[in-house]
Amino acid sequence: MICAICPATAAAKEILRVLAWAGYADADTVREFETRHNASVEVTYANSDDDLWYKINSAAYDVFAVNTAELQRYIDRNLVQALDPDQLANHARQLPRFRDLAAIPGLVRQGRVFAIPYTYAEMGLIYNRKTVAEPPQSMAAMWDPAYRGRVLAFNTSNHNFSLVGLLQGTANPFRLSDNDLVKAARELAKLRRNVLTFYATAEEAVELFTSHDIALVFGNYGSQQLKALRDAGADVGYVIPREGALAWLDCWAVARGARNPVLAAQWIDYTLEPAASERLSTRHGLANTVTPQPGDATRQKLVWLQPVANPDLQKRLWDRVISGEPPEAF
Structure with a gap:
C-alpha cells in the first residue's frame, strides 16, 4: 500500500x-x-x-x-x-x-x-617576496640552512624522490635504483630539518603560509596553488628552477x-x-x-611525470622520513 x-x-x-x-x-x-x-x-x-x-x-x-x-x-x-x-x-x-x-x-x-x-600543471617553486631577497634559481634552495623551519613541502612518496633525482642530475629521475632510493631518502630526511610541515592540499598550504613565517613552498599544485595564495593576499613569486620542474x-x-x-x-x-x-x-x-x-608557449624545462620504478619501497622509505628518522638511519 x-x-x-x-x-x-x-x-x-x-x-x-x-x-x-x-x-x-x-x-x-x-x-x-x-x-x-x-x-x-x-x-x-x-x-x-x-x-x-x-x-x-x-x-x-x-x-x-x-x-x-x-x-x-x-x-x-x-x-x-x-x-x-x-x-x-x-x-x-x-x-x-x-x-x-x-x-x-x-x-x-x-x-x-x-x-x-x-x-595539467608544473610543480614550480613558490617564494615569499617579502623575505626572500632574490628569486631562487633551484629547488636546492629548500635545503638552504637559512630557511630552517620556513619551508613547506608536499606529503607524498613519489614526487619527492623524483625531485631529488632531478636535482642530482639522474638520467631518469623516475627510475631510481633501490640503492638510489635509499640515498634519496637520506636527502629527504635532511630536508625535513628545514620543513615546517608537509602539507596535503593547496588550501592547507595557504593556511600554513598565512599563519607562519614561510619562505619557500614546493608548489605541487602549480598555478592552482599560486592563485590560491595570491587570492589570500600573499605576496609570492613563482619560478621554474634551472634543473626543470616536474609536471x-x-x-x-x-x-x-x-x-x-x-x-x-x-x-x-x-x-x-x-x-x-x-x-x-x-x-x-x-x-x-x-x-x-597564458604562458603555454613559454613553459620550458618541464619534466612530465612517469611511473616510478619501485613505488612500494618509496612509500616505505617516505613513511620513515616523515616519522622523523634521521638521515644517518638510511
Whole structure:
C-alpha cells in the first residue's frame, strides 16, 4: 500500500561516485550535472597519489582523476576500464595536443584508451617576496640552512624522490635504483630539518603560509596553488628552477567496478564543456585542455611525470622520513 503513494522506483536517481582532487568537482558543477542527468553525485577527495591509491583499493568509485604516470599501475592491476573517445562529444573540442591520445604516453595500451586528459600543471617553486631577497634559481634552495623551519613541502612518496633525482642530475629521475632510493631518502630526511610541515592540499598550504613565517613552498599544485595564495593576499613569486620542474597531466578514468560506466562517461564529457573547463581555470588557476592557457608557449624545462620504478619501497622509505628518522638511519 505504501508503494502506491510513493514515486515510481523507476524515477530513482542514479548515483555517480566521483573520486577527485580539490577544484575538480565544485558544488555548482556537481549540481548542474545532477540536474541535467537526473543523478546524484557523491564526491570524495584525494589529497595525495598515495591516498588516491588507497581509496581506489579500499572503496567503490565510478570515475576518478589520476595523472598519466600513476595511471599505469591502475591499468596494470586491472583497476580501470577502457573508454571510447568517440562517445565523448566534447573530446573533439579539446586542444589538438590533447585530442591525439596515442601521442600522450600512458593513455593508450594495446590499442585501448584508458583515460581522457583534463588538466595539467608544473610543480614550480613558490617564494615569499617579502623575505626572500632574490628569486631562487633551484629547488636546492629548500635545503638552504637559512630557511630552517620556513619551508613547506608536499606529503607524498613519489614526487619527492623524483625531485631529488632531478636535482642530482639522474638520467631518469623516475627510475631510481633501490640503492638510489635509499640515498634519496637520506636527502629527504635532511630536508625535513628545514620543513615546517608537509602539507596535503593547496588550501592547507595557504593556511600554513598565512599563519607562519614561510619562505619557500614546493608548489605541487602549480598555478592552482599560486592563485590560491595570491587570492589570500600573499605576496609570492613563482619560478621554474634551472634543473626543470616536474609536471603532471591529470585525466579522468572509469573505475573497473563502476556501477554505471555510461553515467561516468557523461561526467567526463560534461567536464570538458567550455564553461566547465573555463571555470576550472578562472576559479582555481588550473590549466584546462579546451582553451589555450597564458604562458603555454613559454613553459620550458618541464619534466612530465612517469611511473616510478619501485613505488612500494618509496612509500616505505617516505613513511620513515616523515616519522622523523634521521638521515644517518638510511
